[in-house]
Amino acid sequence: xxxxxxxxxxxxxxxxxxxxxxxxxxxxxxxxxxxxxxxxxxxxxxxxxxxxxxxxxxxxxxxxxxxxxxxxxxxxxxxxxxxxxxxxxxxxxxxxxxxxxxxxxxxxxxxxxxxxxxxxxxxxxxxxxxxxxxxxxxxxxxxxxxxxxxxxxxxxxxxxxxxxxxxxxxxxxxxxxxxxxxxxxxxxxxxxxxxxxxxxxxxxxxxxxxxxxxxxxxxxxxxxxxxxxxxxx
Amino acid sequence: xxxxxxxxxxxxxxxxxxxxxxxxxxxxxxxxxxxxxxxxxxxxxxxxxxxxxxxxxxxxxxxxxxxxxxxxxxxxxxxxxxxxxxxxxxxxxxxxxxxxxxxxxxxxxxxxxxxxxxxxxxxxxxxxxxxxxxxxxxxxxxxxxxxxxxxxxxxxxxxxxxxxxxxxxxxxxxxxxxxxxxxxxxxxxxxxxxxxxxxxxxxxxxxxxxxxxxxxxxxxxxxxxxxxxxxxxxxxxxxxx
Amino acid sequence: xxxxxxxxxxxxxxxxxxxxxxxxxxxxxxxxxxxxxxxxxxxxxxxxxxxxxxxxxxxxxxxxxxxxxxxxxxxxxxxxxxxxxxxxxxxxxxxxxxxxxxxxxxxxxxxxxxxxxxxxxxxxxxxxxxxxxxxxxxxxxxxxxxxxxxxxxxxxxxxxxxxxxxxxxxxxxxxxxxxxxxxxxxxxxxxxxxxxxxxxxxxxxxxxxxxxxxxxxxxxxxxxxxxxxxxxxxxxxxxxxxxxxxxxxxxxxxxxxxxxxxxxxxxxxxxxxxxxxxxxxxxxxxxxxxxxxxxxxxxxxxxxxxxxxxxxxxxxxxxxxxxxxxxxxxxxxxxxxxxxxxxxxxxxxxxxxxxxxxxxxxxxxxxxxxxxxxxxxxxxxxxxxxxxxxxxxxxxxxxxxxxxxxxxxxxxxxxxxxxxxxxxxxxxxxxxxxxxxxxxxxxxxxxxxxxxxxxxxxxxxxxxxxxxxxxxxxxxxxxx
Numbered sequence: 042x043x044x045x046x047x048x049x050x051x052x053x054x055x056x057x058x059x060x061x062x063x064x065x066x067x068x069x070x071x072x073x074x075x076x077x078x079x080x081x082x083x084x085x086x087x088x089x090x091x092x093x094x095x096x097x098x099x100x101x102x103x104x105x106x107x108x109x110x111x112x113x114x115x116x117x118x119x120x121x122x123x124x125x126x127x128x129x130x131x132x133x134x135x136x137x138x139x140x141x142x143x144x145x146x147x148x149x150x151x152x153x154x155x156x157x158x159x160x161x162x163x164x165x166x167x168x169x170x171x172x173x174x175x176x177x178x179x180x181x182x183x184x185x186x187x188x189x190x191x192x193x194x195x196x197x198x199x200x201x202x203x204x205x206x207x208x209x210x211x212x213x214x215x216x217x218x219x220x221x222x223x224x225x226x227x228x229x230x231x232x233x234x235x236x237x238x239x240x241x242x243x244x245x246x247x248x249x250x251x252x253x254x255x256x257x258x259x260x261x262x263x264x265x266x267x268x269x270x271x272x273x274x
Numbered sequence: 275x276x277x278x279x280x281x282x283x284x285x286x287x288x289x290x291x292x293x294x295x296x297x298x299x300x301x302x303x304x305x306x307x308x309x310x311x312x313x314x315x316x317x318x319x320x321x322x323x324x325x326x327x328x329x330x331x332x333x334x335x336x337x338x339x340x341x342x343x344x345x346x347x348x349x350x351x352x353x354x355x356x357x358x359x360x361x362x363x364x365x366x367x368x369x370x371x372x373x374x375x376x377x378x379x380x381x382x383x384x385x386x387x388x389x390x391x392x393x394x395x396x397x398x399x400x401x402x403x404x405x406x407x408x409x410x411x412x413x414x415x416x417x418x419x420x421x422x423x424x425x426x427x428x429x430x431x432x433x434x435x436x437x438x439x440x441x442x443x444x445x446x447x448x449x450x451x452x453x454x455x456x457x458x459x460x461x462x463x464x465x466x467x468x469x470x471x472x473x474x475x476x477x478x479x480x481x482x483x484x485x486x487x488x489x490x491x492x493x494x495x496x497x498x499x500x501x502x503x504x505x506x507x508x509x510x511x512x513x514x515x
Numbered sequence: 516x517x518x519x520x521x522x523x524x525x526x527x528x529x530x531x532x533x534x535x536x537x538x539x540x541x542x543x544x545x546x547x548x549x550x551x552x553x554x555x556x557x558x559x560x561x562x563x564x565x566x567x568x569x570x571x572x573x574x575x576x577x578x579x580x581x582x583x584x585x586x587x588x589x590x591x592x593x594x595x596x597x598x599x600x601x602x603x604x605x606x607x608x609x610x611x612x613x614x615x616x617x618x619x620x621x622x623x624x625x626x627x628x629x630x631x632x633x634x635x636x637x638x639x640x641x642x643x644x645x646x647x648x649x650x651x652x653x654x655x656x657x658x659x660x661x662x663x664x665x666x667x668x669x670x671x672x673x674x675x676x677x678x679x680x681x682x683x684x685x686x687x688x689x690x691x692x693x694x695x696x697x698x699x700x701x702x703x704x705x706x707x708x709x710x711x712x713x714x715x716x717x718x719x720x721x722x723x724x725x726x727x728x729x730x731x732x733x734x735x736x737x738x739x740x741x742x743x744x745x746x747x748x749x750x751x752x753x754x755x756x757x758x759x760x761x762x763x764x765x766x767x768x769x770x771x772x773x774x775x776x777x778x779x780x781x782x783x784x785x786x787x788x789x790x791x792x793x794x795x796x797x798x799x800x801x802x803x804x805x806x807x808x809x810x811x812x813x814x815x816x817x818x819x820x821x822x823x824x825x826x827x828x829x830x831x832x833x834x835x836x837x838x839x840x841x842x843x844x845x846x847x848x849x850x851x852x853x854x855x856x857x858x859x860x861x862x863x864x865x866x867x868x869x870x871x872x873x874x875x876x877x878x879x880x881x882x883x884x885x886x887x888x889x890x891x892x893x894x895x896x897x898x899x900x901x902x903x904x905x906x907x908x909x910x911x912x913x914x915x916x917x918x919x920x921x922x923x924x925x926x927x928x929x930x931x932x933x934x935x936x937x938x939x940x941x942x943x944x945x946x947x948x949x950x951x952x953x954x955x956x957x958x959x960x961x962x963x964x965x966x967x968x969x970x971x972x973x974x975x976x977x978x979x980x981x982x983x984x985x986x987x988x989x990x991x992x993x994x995x
Contacts, residue, residue, distance in 0.1 A: 054587060057599040060808070061754070062580040064816035070581040078570045080762025085559045087769070087779075100779075161794035168796050169744070173710065189779035198794025202743045206736060224765050232761035236726055238792050239742070242768075242784040247736040249698065251652035251670050252678055254543050257698045260651055261705065262736025262783070283925065286975040287935055288968045293975035297982050301989070309979050315925045320918050322879055324901025324910070328922035335926050363895060412880035445837040449878025451914075456876060457960025459527050462537075462841045463878070464965070492965030495950060 081225055088223030089187035094270065097220050100190025101268055104245030105258060108268040116214060116271045117148035123267060124154055124177055127210055133172045134179035136160045136199035139214065143271070145179065161198025169203065178204035178211045178263070184230075185215050185268070188223045189244060192268065196239035205243065211263040213243075215270045275393075277305045278343035280382070282353040282484070283315035289484050295511035296349045296385055302514055303393055313339040318356040321364055323451045329364055330371075337361075337374050343381060345392065349507050350483045351384040351414020358382055359417040384414050385507055386482055390423040397430035400513025407439045407476035409446060409467065409490065411483035424482050424506050431513055437474040441466070448489040464493045471501060478502045480509055519848060523872040530842035536672045540664070540843040543671045544834040550777015551831060551886075557779060558769060568770045569890040571763050572825035575755075576815065582724040582757045583806065589727025593789030595802040603633035606807045610635060610716070610749060613803060614644050617747055619713035625731065625738040626650040627718025628666065628828060629753050629807055631850045632863070635716070646716075647708045649737040651701050655681060664844035666830040666852070667775050672843060705737070715741035715799065719752035720827070721767050722804070725760045728788040729804065732771055732781045739785050748787070748799035754806050755815070755824040767827060774888040775829035810863040819899045823858050825889040832883035832893055838876050847873060854883035854893045861900060871909055874900035913957065938970045945969075 050058075055069075062069040089096035098108050111119045124132065132149055134140055136158050146156045157171040172178065183195045192213050196202045205211045221227065224242075231240060247262030258264040277300055281293045297307050317333035320326070336357070340346055348354045361375035389395050408428060414420040428436050447453065447463025454460075467490060471479050479501060481487045491503040519526050530536060555561045575582055587597045600606035614622065622644055624630065636646040636657075648657040652670035656663060658681040663669030670678075679692035682700050690700050717738055721730045729750050731738040742748050758764055764786075772778040791798030814820050833839045833853030844852030849860050849870065857873040864870055874897040877883075883893040904910060924934035945951045950966040951958075961967055 050584075053599055054584070054597075057601070057806075057808070058580045058584055060601070060812050061583060061815065064812040065577065065580065066816075069584070070578060071584075072581075073585075074574070074578040074581055076574060076759060078567060078574075079760065081567070081765050081769075082762070084563055084567055084766075087558055104778075104782075159796070161796070163796050165796050169710070173706075191780055191784075196795060196798060197792070198796065201795065201797045202739065203797045206739050206743060224768060225762075228761050228765045232726065236728060236786070236788040238787065238789055238795060238798050240728075240786040240788075241739065242780065242786075243782065244778075244780045244784075245782050247734070248782050249651045249735045251650070251655065251668060251735075252673075252694050252697055253539070253675055254546060254668070254671065255694045257694050260698050260702055260735040260737075261649070261709075261740055281975050287938075287970050290971045290973060290975035290978055294978060294982060298985075301986060307986070309976070309983075311976060311979070312928060314928065314931050317925075320921055322898060322901070323914070323918065324898065324903075324905040325915075325918040325922075326902050326905075328918045331922050332925045363898070412878075412882065416881040416885050443882070444835075444840075445878050445880035445882065447837060447878055449880065452875065452878045454958060454960040456524060456527060456838075457963055458531055459838055459841055459876070460878070460960070461964030462531055463837045466841075488968050489965065492950075492961070492967060495966040496952070496964060 080228070086223050086225055087188045088225065093187035093220045093222050094217060096187040097185055097190055100188060101245070104190060106190070106245050106266045106268060108270065110217070110270040110272060112272050113143060116269060117144045119269060120145060120179065120212060121148040121152040121154070123212065124149060125152055127177065127265065129154055129176040129210070131155050131157070131175045132177050132179055133157045133159055133175040133204050133208065135181060135201070135204055137181045139181050139216070140179065143214065159201050159204060168201070172203045172207045175208040176210060178208040180205050180211070180213050182213050182215050182219060184227045185220045186224050186227060187220055191242045191244040193227050194241045194243065195237040197237055202239050202241065205241070206262050209259060209263055210265040212267040212269060215268055217270050217272050220270070275305050275345065277307050277345045277347050278340060279307055279309050280313065280340065280346050280348035280353065281309070282348060282350045284484050285349055288488070292349055292484060292505045292507055295505065295507040299398070299507055299511040300347065303389060303395060303398060310339040310343065316353045316356040317364070318353060318360065319450055321356065321360050326364060333361060333364055334371060337371065337378065340378060341374070345388065346378070346382045347385055347388045348382065349385045349505060350485070351411050351418045351420050352483050352485055354382050354384045355413035355417030384418050384420050384482060386423040386427055387418065387420045390426055396426045398427065398510050398514060400510050401432040402509055402513040403433035404478045405435045405437060405476045406478045406480055407437045407471060407474040408442070409439060409479055409481045409486060410442055411481060411486045412445050414482055415443065420482070427506065427510065428480065431510070437476050440470045440473055446486045446489050448485045450485070453489060461493065464489050468493055468497070468499065472499070476501065478504055480504050480506050482506050519845060523846065523848065523876050526846040526848055527842045527876065530846040535674060536664070536843050537841060539671045541840055543665060543668050544840050547667070547776055547830070547834045551774055551834070554773035554777045554779055558773065564770060565888055565890055567766055568888050569825060571758060571766055572827070572889045573822070575757050575759060576821060576824050579755065579757065579815065582759060583754060585724040586722055586727060586757055589725065590789065590804050593727055595727065595789045595804055598803060598805045600805060601808045603807070603809045606633045606751065606805055606809070607635055607638040609805055610751070611638055611642055613747065613749060614639060614642065614714060617713055619644050621645040621647060621708065621712050622714045622716055623647050623649050623708050623712035623741050623745060625717040625733065625741040626653050626669070627716065627751055628850055629718055629751050630716065631663070633807065633809065635751070647712070649705050649708065649741060651698065651735060654701055654705065658685065662845065664852070666828055666833060709740040709744050712745045714747040714749060715745040716749045716751060717741055719750050719756055720771065721764055722752055722757050723761055723764055724757050726788055728786050730764055731785045731787070733785065734782045736783060739783055742785060742787055742799065743797050746799055747801040747803070749803040749805060751805045751807060754808050754811050770888040771827050771829050774831040774886070810865060813865065814859070814862045820858070820862055820896060822891050823855070823862065823896060825891050826855055827889060829888060831886040831888060835882040835886045837878060837880060837882070847876070854897070858893055858896045858900065867904060867907055867909060871904045874904070917957065935970065935974060939972070942969055
């Protein structure tokens with residue numbers, strides 16, 4: 042990120058920062074301090090040692106996620122199957138070209154399931170209404186981390202946050218090439234290429250243990266989460 | 275090997291038999307034991323209660339008493355921990371005493387630590403037929419890094435059936451003045467400890483610190499429990515007779 | 516609101532009478548603790564990770580002015596607004612102003628300790644804005660008009676039946692007391708709130724200086740709802756909660772959930788960077804970052820306590836604290852319970868008369884310091900607090916007298932001998948089987964529940980000459 046300051050300091054800022062500096066016994070620092078250590082550099086990170094895909098499946102399932110691996114041409118059919126199994130009537134999905142390429146909509150519609158595609162600039166009230174009454178949200182992913190078993194999703198006009206959140210179930214189509222061993226690559230990449238307004242790491246279903254420590258899933262977010270890994274060929 | 279006994283004020287005045295066992299055990303294991311007679315207390319009671327000028331006065335006496343010792347061995351990880359950990363804080367503003375404290379720090383051992391780490395012994399040749407569980411004292415573990423030395427020693431005692439104590443690492447609730455100032459919370463904590471001891475079915479609970487043990491024993495007696503309490507030094511020393 | 520007594524001792528006594536609370540606290544803390552041990556192992560060298568966490572947090576504190584400046588710039592450059600608040604009142608006023616400007620009727624909140632600290636909800640209610648807590652545990656205690664009892668699991672002191680009663684009142688009809696039904700009811704009720712809330716307010720687990728991002732660690736998804744649906748998102752953060760870079764956030768992602776709940780990662784880690792972008796339909800159009808000092812610069816200034824600001828609010832110190840495990844969070848009286856609460860409450864409030872007794876709620880077993888993922892020396896700090904309390908003359912006269920006598924008796928072998936003899940003489944009528952069980956003045960806290968050992972007839976040092984002779988008789992030849 043840029044180190045330069047494009048904004049002049051307001052009076053309020055100057056006063057606040059001066060107080061902090063004063064508590065540290067000096068004037069306000071204006072040049073970046075050298076970091077003696079940074080991030081996980083030099084630490085043994087808990088990244089997948091062997092096959093990342095296998096490791097992801099194991100970790101994702103361990104936290105209550107469901108998963109499968111399919112070939113690209115089987116993907117849409119498999120989604121329709123899962124949707125039918127889960128009793129899904131309405132799907133809301135991201136507007137990711139990958140989902141069009143996989144032929145998702147025809148497959149779902151053939152199964153009698155309606156599909157709402159949330160596109161950039163959609164009417165907000167309509168889009169929210171659709172996603173609130175959907176039974177399943179379908180997204181892709183930015184990356185998947187084998188350790189600790191997390192989907193990383195970036196928000197954008199065509200990749201809204203609500204689709205992986207409001208419906209009681211979430212299914213993510215994951216190109217197998219986007220599985221990386223751990224968080225480190227994602228953190229570095231993200232910082233380098235600039236951030237979306239929202240980056241979400243999803244690790245299993247929405248859960249709570251707030252009532253007598255009994256685990257319950259699906260309290261506000263999806264109670265069922267499915268990662269469908271799509272092999273590239 | 276020459277060893278100076280740091281007996282602690284608690285053992286000195288309330289449990290002298292533990293000091294006697296410590297001396298006899300160390301001798302049997304080949305050490306030559308001396309007793310610096312000017313020692314009284316390490317200052318911990320006042321230190322933990324926040325009375326640091328008082329603690330410093332007492333701790334200075336301790337530093338003077340042990341200034342010429344090579345190995346300092348104590349039947350208490352808590353009092354040892356005071357010297358090893360607390361003096362750094364207590365003498366932060368007194369360079370002379372701080373230097374003394376740092377000098378002596380590397381020479382202080384809790385008894386079981388000394389036997390296992392310095393003498394290199396785990397089997398002291400003891401026999402003690404009983405079902406025994408062990409309560410690790412917080413300060414021995416967390417301030418002195420005693421680790422599993424006491425367990426290793428116990429596991430090598432013949433005819434002794436060792437049972438792990440559930441939640442062993444949880445405090446017994448003693449905490450010096452805490453046990454009096456917040457007596458009801460302290461009693462609640464030790465009651466849990468005793469429940470765990472009873473779950474083991476042990477006849478005997480062994481520890482390495484009389485502060486914890488007098489707390490545990492005090493509660494056991496009050497509820498009329500037949501479980502006995504013993505310092506590790508006593509068990510090992512009686513066992514080798 | 517439940518009113519609790521004024522002293523730590525009295526509040527603890529009250530808690531000790533609540534068997535359900537004590538059982539629930541133990542079950543919760545045991546579960547978290549066991550999970551932590553497992554999750555720690557999955558990281559490999561836990562000590563190296565702790566040291567890294569400590570180093571990053573300590574570095575930030577040493578350069579907090581720089582990193583706050585960078586954070587402010589980054590948030591502004593992404594279209595967010597930053598509000599710098601020296602006091603709780605300033606922070607409350609900022610948020611009240613935002614609510615007024617938006618004509619807000621309701622505010623939906625995701626768990627935030629600092630909003631408890633500044634008593635935000637009360638201020639919002641006062642201007643007619645409903646503040647709705649959306650974390651299930653927080654929702655429950657809000658309905659009950661209570662305060663959280665655990666940092667991570669705020670409603671552990673409530674039974675299913677308690678919750679069912681509260682929900683039945685809200686529903687106007689009986690709600691069954693099984694967990695699924697209760698959770699489902701809360702889901703539906705709160706979904707309405709999410710969809711209609713005018714402003715979303717969250718805390719901040721970490722703010723990333725280099726990007727101006729705010730990271731939220733949640734399990735239920737309410738944090739995501741609050742940052743996705745309302746048109747305005749207000750983040751309230753204690754000013755110390757900064758990490759320099761995105762890479763550093765990864766360290767915290769590995770430390771925080773493992774230490775707190777024993778998860779490798781919470782179900783959601785949501786990293787928000789400014790308001791929604793061009794083309795985005797959901798997410799807030801306004802993003803506010805409220806940075807709160809409220810006593811923190813006083814801690815920063817204080818070399819004996821600065822490290823307390825390293826805290827990442829994981830709750831690990833609560834889960835291992837023998838005192839917390841007996842009495843739960845309410846006994847600590849304010850927002851932050853357990854060992855970290857006993858350390859920071861007197862500092863944040865700067866009120867020794869009211870909170871100076873908290874640091875005595877500890878056996879100094881050091882389990883807290885050992886559990887802390889950023890290595891705050893909590894038990895040393897509890898002692899430092901006691902030193903200040905004593906120096907301020909707040910301890911009882913009898914205690915002061917006792918330690919004066921201690922000093923006199925324990926600095927001279929002669930006086931020590933005299934003191935011992937006196938004790939032996941005075942205890943004589945009370946001793947039975949080498950123990951004292953009567954309530955003794957000054958020892959009543961002990962003897963109410965335990966016997967106390969009597970002073971021995973002879974001290975060890977009185978036996979030493981005999982022991983020395985024993986060595987000579989043994990010949991000593993083998994060992995000399």
